[in-house]
Amino acid sequence: MNLPIFKSRNFQIALILLPIWYIIYVNLQPVTDWFIDSVSGMTKGAHLTETIRFFIFEFPKVLMLLVLIIFFVGILRSYFTAERTRKALEGKSTFMGNIMASLLGIVTPFCSCSAIPLFLGFVESGVPLGVTFSFLIAAPMINEVAVILLYGMFGWKVAAIYISTGLTIAIIAGWIIGKLKLEKWVEEWVYATKLGEGEGDEEKITFSQRITMGYDAVKEIVGKVWLYVAFGILVGAGAHGYVPAEFMASFMGKDVWYAVPLSVLIGIPLYSNAAGIVPIVSVLIEKGASLGTALAFMMSVIALSLPEMIILRKVLKMPLILTFIAIVGGGIMIVGFLFNYIF
Amino acid sequence: MNIQILGTGCPKCKSLEKATREVVEQNGIDASITKVEDIVEIMKFNIMTTPALVVDGKVVVKGRVPSMDELKLILTNKIYMI
Numbered sequence: 001m002n003l004p005i006f007k008s009r010n011f012q013i014a015l016i017l018l019p020i021w022y023i024i025y026v027n028l029q030p031v032t033d034w035f036i037d038s039v040s041g042m043t044k045g046a047h048l049t050e051t052i053r054f055f056i057f058e059f060p061k062v063l064m065l066l067v068l069i070i071f072f073v074g075i076l077r078s079y080f081t082a083e084r085t086r087k088a089l090e091g092k093s094t095f096m097g098n099i100m101a102s103l104l105g106i107v108t109p110f111c112s113c114s115a116i117p118l119f120l121g122f123v124e125s126g127v128p129l130g131v132t133f134s135f136l137i138a139a140p141m142i143n144e145v146a147v148i149l150l151y152g153m154f155g156w157k158v159a160a161i162y163i164s165t166g167l168t169i170a171i172i173a174g175w176i177i178g179k180l181k182l183e184k185w186v187e188e189w190v191y192a193t194k195l196g197e198g199e200g201d202e203e204k205i206t207f208s209q210r211i212t213m214g215y216d217a218v219k220e221i222v223g224k225v226w227l228y229v230a231f232g233i234l235v236g237a238g239a240h241g242y243v244p245a246e247f248m249a250s251f252m253g254k255d256v257w258y259a260v261p262l263s264v265l266i267g268i269p270l271y272s273n274a275a276g277i278v279p280i281v282s283v284l285i286e287k288g289a290s291l292g293t294a295l296a297f298m299m300s301v302i303a304l305s306l307p308e309m310i311i312l313r314k315v316l317k318m319p320l321i322l323t324f325i326a327i328v329g330g331g332i333m334i335v336g337f338l339f340n341y342i343f
Numbered sequence: 344m345n346i347q348i349l350g351t352g353c354p355k356c357k358s359l360e361k362a363t364r365e366v367v368e369q370n371g372i373d374a375s376i377t378k379v380e381d382i383v384e385i386m387k388f389n390i391m392t393t394p395a396l397v398v399d400g401k402v403v404v405k406g407r408v409p410s411m412d413e414l415k416l417i418l419t420n421k422i423y424m425i
Contacts, residue, residue, distance in 0.1 A: 082391040109406065113353030114392045116382055121391035189383070196387035
């Protein structure tokens with residue numbers, strides 16, 4: 001059914017906005033430099049000047065990237081509903097299932113508040129436990145905001161490293177959990193719960209409505225994270241101008257062997273969305289933290305958090321929660337050590 | 344009309360409940376609104392994303408909070424996408 005309220009000129013509006021976006025985006029740097037160096041009368045190279053320059057260039061840049069990419073991700077995600085993902089994963093076993101679940105975890109819309117119905121819906125309809133875990137690890141860890149911010153602040157290589165190592169952890173951790181046969185540590189009521197009748201029908205929507213969903217995603221996600229981004233970049237800008245280079249090297253540098261496990265241990269209970277943590281991590285790296293240590297810290301903050309564990313405790317017994325944390329945390333540490341060793 | 348709002352207490356579930364009550368009130372719809380927070384009860388509707396809106400036993404919206412305009416269409420004209 002095509003709702004009348006969706007018959008707006010969605011598509012035309014998007015087509016007009018795209019070139020405007022592009023013109024603003026490519027001119028951000030020259031306009032910033034022109035403003036700082038020619039209009040403001042500030043001394044080039046001074047701490048305060050460089051702090052302000054960093055902020056008034058980085059913040060709009062990252063915000064614009066977020067708006068554009070989340071719009072397209074919003075449209076893309078309208079094709080990947082939880083129901084379709086479940087159907088694709090039903091009866092899939094071992095390794096292939098883990099790979100598919102991790103990949104689908106990236107594109108299927110996921111919110112930690114829906115983690116319980118999703119877990120029940122998957123497990124009840126025959127998706128193996130380990131495959132379900134691959135999904136539950138990948139979905140929060142590799143989210144669009146984290147990837148966009150990494151791309152915007154570090155470039156595509158770091159973003160690609162993050163995606164591929166995150167995927168690897170989700171695949172292997174889920175596979176191990178599956179092999180360990182930990183169904184006994186799932187709360188008994190989970191397997192006793194019966195899914196209702198009904199196919200779990202999907203919304204039948206037109207392309208115009210998908211574009212509306214893109215706009216909605218931008219409103220919802222950017223509306224939620226812009227303040228964290230501003231704060232993170234502000235802290236970053238301040239450190240950029242004032243904190244001496246190599247300041248972090250003695251705490252989080254390559255030669256500090258315990259930096260990776262310590263960062264992961266600190267990161268696990270911490271809860272922050274990607275929008276707040278990426279700008280901070282960019283400062284850590286700029287000031288001498290090694291890539292592996294910073295990456296491990298960021299992954300543990302985003303992938304594992306206390307609130308999520310409290311939610312999952314409803315369906316998982318404590319030993320399974322601890323196993324889950326140990327396997328994912330261990331995977332993140334290996335990634336951290338590996339990158340400290342390579343780079 | 345029997346309206347149920349399914350949700351375990353997330354912020355979005357609360358905003359769906361609030362929006363539904365507003366639309367019902369503004370349009371003088373004769374309906375009883377109940378909130379279903381028990382996960383076992385929620386799973387009987389076979390949904391995986393919350394919040395969800397159920398009208399007379401049928402899931403009509405899931406995983407999102409529709410706009411007031413869409414809610415009005417759903418509740419007054421029974422037009423929905425599922």
